[in-house]
Amino acid sequence: MANTGFLSVSETSFDGIKNNLKTFLKTKTEFQDYDFEGSNLSSLLDVLSYNTYMNAYYLNMLGSEMFLDSSQLKESAVSHAKELNYLPRSRTSSKALVTFTINTGGTLPASIIIPEDYVIRTVVDNVSLDFTVPEDIIVTSASGVYSVQTYVYEGKIVEEFFTVNGATKYILQSENIDTNSIKVHVINSSADSTNSQYSYAESLVGLTPQSEVYFLQGYRDNRYEIVFGDGVLGKALTNGNIVKVKYRSTNGEFGNRASNFSTTSKVDGYDINVTTNLVAVDGSEREDTETIKFYSPRFYSAQNRGVTRDDFEALVRQKFPQIRTVGVYGGEDAVPPLYGKVIIIPVPYGNIPILSDQLKKEIVNYLSTKTITTEAVIRDPEYLFIEIYSSVKFDPTVTTKTATQLKTDIIQTIKSFDANNLDEFGSDFRKSKLVAAIDDTDPSILSNDTTVRAIYKIAPQRTVTQKIEFSYGNALYRPLQYVYLETEPEVFKSNVFTYDKNSTLYNAYISDDGVGTIRIYYINQGGQRIILEPNIGTIDYTTGDVSFDLNPFNYSGSIDLYAKMNDQDITVKESKFLRIDYSKITINVGT
Amino acid sequence: MAIQKVYSDLTTDLDIHPIKGDLTLLTDEASVKRSIINLMFTEPYERFFNPDIGAGLKAYLFENISPDTEYIIREKIIEVINNYEPRANIINVSVKAFPDQNYYSASIVFSVLTSNNPYTLDVILKRAR
Numbered sequence: 067m068a069n070t071g072f073l074s075v076s077e078t079s080f081d082g083i084k085n086n087l088k089t090f091l092k093t094k095t096e097f098q099d100y101d102f103e104g105s106n107l108s109s110l111l112d113v114l115s116y117n118t119y120m121n122a123y124y125l126n127m128l129g130s131e132m133f134l135d136s137s138q139l140k141e142s143a144v145s146h147a148k149e150l151n152y153l154p155r156s157r158t159s160s161k162a163l164v165t166f167t168i169n170t171g172g173t174l175p176a177s178i179i180i181p182e183d184y185v186i187r188t189v190v191d192n193v194s195l196d197f198t199v200p201e202d203i204i205v206t207s208a209s210g211v212y213s214v215q216t217y218v219y220e221g222k223i224v225e226e227f228f229t230v231n232g233a234t235k236y237i238l239q240s241e242n243i244d245t246n247s248i249k250v251h252v253i254n255s256s257a258d259s260t261n262s263q264y265s266y267a268e269s270l271v272g273l274t275p276q277s278e279v280y281f282l283q284g285y286r287d288n289r290y291e292i293v294f295g296d297g298v299l300g301k302a303l304t305n306g307n308i309v310k311v312k313y314r315s316t317n318g319e320f321g322n323r324a325s326n327f328s329t330t331s332k333v334d335g336y337d338i339n340v341t342t343n344l345v346a347v348d349g350s351e352r353e354d355t356e357t358i359k360f361y362s363p364r365f366y367s368a369q370n371r372g373v374t375r376d377d378f379e380a381l382v383r384q385k386f387p388q389i390r391t392v393g394v395y396g397g398e399d400a401v402p403p404l405y406g407k408v409i410i411i412p413v414p415y416g417n418i419p420i421l422s423d424q425l426k427k428e429i430v431n432y433l434s435t436k437t438i439t440t441e442a443v444i445r446d447p448e449y450l451f452i453e454i455y456s457s458v459k460f461d462p463t464v465t466t467k468t469a470t471q472l473k474t475d476i477i478q479t480i481k482s483f484d485a486n487n488l489d490e491f492g493s494d495f496r497k498s499k500l501v502a503a504i505d506d507t508d509p510s511i512l513s514n515d516t517t518v519r520a521i522y523k524i525a526p527q528r529t530v531t532q533k534i535e536f537s538y539g540n541a542l543y544r545p546l547q548y549v550y551l552e553t554e555p556e557v558f559k560s561n562v563f564t565y566d567k568n569s570t571l572y573n574a575y576i577s578d579d580g581v582g583t584i585r586i587y588y589i590n591q592g593g594q595r596i597i598l599e600p601n602i603g604t605i606d607y608t609t610g611d612v613s614f615d616l617n618p619f620n621y622s623g624s625i626d627l628y629a630k631m632n633d634q635d636i637t638v639k640e641s642k643f644l645r646i647d648y649s650k651i652t653i654n655v656g657t
Numbered sequence: 658m659a660i661q662k663v664y665s666d667l668t669t670d671l672d673i674h675p676i677k678g679d680l681t682l683l684t685d686e687a688s689v690k691r692s693i694i695n696l697m698f699t700e701p702y703e704r705f706f707n708p709d710i711g712a713g714l715k716a717y718l719f720e721n722i723s724p725d726t727e728y729i730i731r732e733k734i735i736e737v738i739n740n741y742e743p744r745a746n747i748i749n750v751s752v753k754a755f756p757d758q759n760y761y762s763a764s765i766v767f768s769v770l771t772s773n774n775p776y777t778l779d780v781i782l783k784r785a786r
Contacts, residue, residue, distance in 0.1 A: 080706040096682065097665055103710055103741045104692030104699075105666045106683075116705045 152362035155387035160321035160349025220321035221314030393491035465510035538610030563621035
């Protein structure tokens with residue numbers, strides 16, 4: 067740096083700051099040995115530089131945390147979200163549908179009450195989990211049988227008490243809280259147990275000085291605080307009141323695999339059994355910092371009402387933490403069109419993303435309070451899966467890895483590709499990118515020859531004839547313009563399923579015939595295709611539209627319909643979700 | 658002709674000059690001596706963002722007094738001066754142990770770059786908790 071006699075202020079590193087000071091002192095005749103590290107002056111410069119450096123760092127962090135966009139700490143993001151009236155999502159308890167059956171031993175009481183917070187227990191991965199009943203259930207006799215079906219929620223019940231001494235905010239201690247489970251009671255005093263239940267207020271609309279409500283807002287990283295009214299908007303607390311807060315402290319999505327439950331105590335003195343109707347679902351993790359930063363301004367712009375596509379997406383994502391991503395499009399774009407409706411396609415977390423019917427109803431009910439002109443219609447995501455076959459050549463002289471290790475790495479690359487490129491509605495599959503990703507997996511990989519097929523999975527009712535209609539949405543590969551010869555591979559073909567033809571069961575396949583007709587055949591012992599049904603429907607090679615009637619006798623899991631695309635890229639509409647089927651990845655590694 | 662002061666430094670105590678009222682300066686060989694003493698009593702990792710500076714003698718003062726320790730202390734002193742005090746040309750460094758009194762006496766003979774005059778710096782190295 068030029069020796070100008072002025073102190074430069076552009077450096078931010080410790081060494082830069084110290085060098086600036088040295089350069090400045092170099093111009094002063096009194097201190098000509100400025101840069102010898104042992105000198106007293108050097109020690110003073112160290113302290114001065116350190117102080118300047120720490121101030122610069124502090125100011126940089128302060129500047130960063132002052133804005134939602136650049137904040138790094140979750141605490142800061144939560145605070146900024148609070149300004150936008152956005153409540154970061156907590157963990158939610160997984161819930162299972164169970165049936166309680168009470169053995170009264172022949173007596174016939176008028177009713178039996180299964181109390182609120184009654185605990186049943188299960189074990190997941192050697193971890194004991196509690197599921198609780200959310201409220202009292204009154205069980206009455208039905209022909210002498212005392213039985214009731216209900217949802218139970220994972221989590222341990224926590225109760226906190228606060229004595230009011232002027233404060234209106236109370237911090238809840240658990241970071242694993244499920245905010246949907248919060249129940250607040252205000253007890254008059256330690257001497258007077260009269261109490262009233264306060265309800266959660268999402269906004270100030272309709273509140274009066276007598277409204278017994280509480281507000282909820284984020285506090286620090288993963289905790290929450292409840293806030294009471296000031297006597298104008300919401301009833302104010304008085305000194306000596308005791309606030310009782312009860313909630314579930316949950317393990318989130320960890321509880322989703324729970325399926326076998328056992329009871330922990332008798333009810334009203336009677337033995338009680340529990341059976342599982344639906345395994346636990348809908349448990350989810352708390353919202354992370356990046357998601358808060360992304361959704362809080364969008365939620366604010368939605369103004370808590372559903373008008374545009376983004377509004378519905380923000381509302382669903384904010385309210386339902388179980389939802390990983392959501393697709394939204396107007397009913398006018400549906401096939402057939404549904405005017406005046408909005409199609410919501412929620413995709414929950416989990417390897418097998420299935421949304422419970424109850425959650426679908428909750429979403430519809432919630433959205434109905436946010437719009438009066440548009441009816442929300444929930445649809446399951448329409449998945450189109452991809453099968454991958456890749457033949458990879460590698461140079462063993464430039465790597466210590468074996469072919470098996472490389473294969474493992476390549477499969478991991480493909481999974482990462484799936485997560486990074488196909489994790490949203492309407493994300494297209496670009497084969498060239500996958501091929502490049504496979505090549506980049508390891509420097510020893512010389513080339514790869516990769517082919518893909520689209521898979522549409524159906525799970526039709528068994529022994530019932532039904533119409534199957536869907537579209538691959540892409541042109542299909544059709545090099546031949548005539549009916550297939552015996553040995554030629556089909557463009558469109560299913561996996562094996564059981565088909566009943568004249569009371570004889572066959573291991574059958576669905577396929578096209580090469581000119582647009584869909585048929586069912588089986589392969590005899592001589593390896594020949596024997597046609598069982600010559601024409602059950604049609605396939606359009608140009609549009610990818612498929613339509614056929616099917617009456618399967620049985621199948622395992624699903625019937626997978628494979629199709630080879632004309633273009634190796636696969637594009638999808640907003641309503642579809644492309645995923646690579648991890649069980650359909652075949653990698654051959656050789657030299 | 659007035660002799661030009663080449664090297665200068667502040668005193669450790671930041672003493673005030675009794676007449677000028679300004680900070681007292683150490684100049685030439687005095688500033689170099691002060692620097693050498695500072696380096697000898699600095700421990701590695703003591704300085705901010707510069708962990709290498711320092712002779713690291715403290716650890717050896719707690720060792721058993723022996724000719725080997727004498728030798729190591731001498732080498733450490735030479736090393737730190739060579740690395741961090743380029744104004745000093747070392748002429749000789751001697752370290753002598755006084756086991757009964759529990760200290761070492763280090764004598765450093767050096768010249769500064771601006772003259773060939775030898776200067777001697779005697780330092781007592783005594784362990785202190």
